[in-house]
Amino acid sequence: METSPLAFIRRGQPVTLGNVPPGRTLLEVLREDLGATGTKEGCGEGDCGACTVVIGELEGDCIRYRAINSCIRLAHSVQGMAVWAVEDIAGADGTLHPAQEAMVRCHGSQCGFCTPGFVMSLFGIYQKYIAPTLVTTCTSLPPEGAFAPRGSPAALSASPPAITREVAQEELSGNLCRCTGYRPIFDAAQQMETLPAVKVDEKALVRQLRALACVRAEPVEALASTSTSSARTGFSARTAYLLPKSLQQLLALRASHPQAQIVAGCTDVGLWGTKLHMTFDSVLDVTQVRELKRVEHYDRHIAIGAAATLTDAFDALVQERPQLKTFAQRFAGLPVRNSGTLGGNVANGSPIGDSMPLLIALGANVVLMSARGHRELPLEQFYSGYRKTVLAPDEVVAWIKVPRPQAGEFLRAYKISKRFDDDISAVCLVVNMRLEGDVVASIGIGAGGVAATPIRAAATESLLLGKPWTQAAAQEAAVVLRAEFRPISDMRASAGYRTEVLGNLMRRFWLESQGVENINLELAVIPGLTRHDNIGAGA
Structure with a gap:
């Protein structure tokens, strides 16, 4: 199988590489092909952040910056984007970027292995919070002195909000450090805006990215072989990495390449390569399909495209249901959410994936499409077994x-894991209840980590529906919920622990529905310190 040349912008110049295998990661390309060895491999699974780089992607007339994990991101997925590694942000004369200078001044590095990843996450923070306040030639960006983070509906204000400890903690959630205790790194995040400003020449970069897109968009005839599938899709029948730009093209490619491995961010499939050493003859990447990158709002529902990042998907969910903010922030670290997609998380079908219990409790449906048409079904009916779904070979x-x-909805999402931040759930339980008076008018309960698939707690729902919501009802629901599933014991928790926790969470839901406060783990920290500060203090 052959691959089209990989082309992206780095250091203000186009980079074109041929013969890049479909399973090769961005980290491998940077370190081994381009000699950018500042970017490190730590865990190889998107947990530690040592491999963090920043990508820039055209959105309309401007560029959106995202910090991502390069160790599990397939290299071809950054086709047509800009890429910054840690070597790329200092000035041509060697002047350090504020992200680097602040780390030096605040003594944010000890052993130094994690430092490049932290610097690149700081660069991402700089581009999100500080750069929009600078003079810019991007006409659709806010004027100088106004502030609106990209990807946020925040209204313009006279000056940027300070990068608080809380903001720094959220933005650095995907980076781990075992030496510094995080305090000096948070100090660096807050000091960046006091240093001499550095601007990306976005006007020039926009031109370059558009030129790159035009080069990539070759006519169908130029790529087509004699096969009819090539004529429909614009890709050679032998192309190994398929990167469609439209829904029509995606569906045609899926029909003609049913054995291709679908990827949608690679935050899970990437581990199949780094940990299981799996290889793929061909890959079908959905992340640049323009129709599926959107989040659309309708009168009765929102429709989240399968290629929308987890960051954008959770932003949309939190905008509608602010109580989900902490749950959303605990869904892996920010680089994972910036790369992974909600559609990929759903299609992957892991029984410990956090989005599915939430979506099940909210009554979400999944829309499956093929060149033959589409069908829609409740999310819980999408799963047929452990990591198995009802997808047909030609569907996506x-x-x-x-x-x-x-009105009257009371929603709580609980994630129980060994580590508070950036960890996989042992148990996930989401309860969405609506009362009419004191009677349960509707109830949705989704659970993860307790069965072979993400699952609806149908028996517990049936017990509660139409009944008065009382302490006795909650206690009975806890008993039924514990008996409804047969979890397994594994490295994250024992079966007995999971069963006990299920009932305890239902009791907690009762307490919170009665207005009891300050029983959340995220509030149990030393006053004045963040969660990471506490971790460092006890290390």
Whole structure:
């Protein structure tokens, strides 16, 4: 199988590489092909952040910057984008970027292995919070002195908000350090805006990215072989890495390449390569399909495209249901959310994936599409077994439809894991209840980590529906919920622990529905310190 040349912008110049295998990671290309060895491999699974780089992608007339993990990101997925590694942000004369200078001044590095990743996450923070306030030639960006982070609906204000400890903690959630205790790194994040400003020449970069897109968009005839599938899709029948730009092209490619491995961010499939050493003859990447990158709002639901990043998907969910903010922030670290997609998380079908219990509790449907047409079904009916789904060989997950909130809705999402931040759930439970008076008018309960698939707690829902919501009802629901599933014991938790926790969470839901406060783990920290500060203090 052959691959089209990989082309992206780095250091203000186009980079073109031929013969890049479909399973080769961006980290491998940077370190081994381009000699950018400042970017490190730590865990090889997107947990530690040592491999963090920043990508820039055209959105309309401007560029959106995202910090991502390069160790599990397939290299071809950055086709047509800009890429910054740690070697790329200092000035041509060697002047350090504020992200680097702040780390030096605040003594944010000890052993130094994690430092490049932290610097690149700081660069991402700089581009999100500080750069928009600078003079810019991008006409659709806010004027000088105004502030609106990209990807955020925040209204313009006279000056940027300070990068607080909380902001730094959220933005650095995907980077781990075992030496510094995080305090000096958070100090560096806050000091960046006091240093001499550095601007990306976005006007020039926009031109370069558009030129790159034009080069990539070769006419169908230029790429087509004699096969009819090539004529429909614009890709050679022998192309190994398929990167469609439209939904029509995606569906045609899926029909003609049913054995290709679908990827949608690679935050899980990437581990199949780094940990299981799996290889793929061909890959079908959905992340640049323009129709599926959107989040659309309708009267009764929002439709989240399968290629929308987890960051954008959770932003949309939190905008409608602010109580999900902490749950969303605990869904892996920011680089994982910036790269992974909601559609990929759903299609992967892991029983410990956090988005599915939430979507099940909210009553979400999944829309499956093929060249033959589409079908829609409740999310819990999408799974047929452990990591198995009802997808036909020529189908893809296209949309996740999430009902809008109803008046009187009481929603809580609980994630139980060994580590508070950036960890996989042992148990995930989401309860969405609506009362009419004191009677349960509707109830949705989704659970993860307790069965072979993400699952609806149908028996517990049936017990509660139409009944008065009382302490006795909650206690009975806890008993039924514990008996409803047969979890397994594994490295994250024992079966007995999971069963006990299920019932305890239902009791906690009762307490919170009665207005009891300050029982959340995220509030149990030393006053004045962040969670990471506490971790460092006890290390």
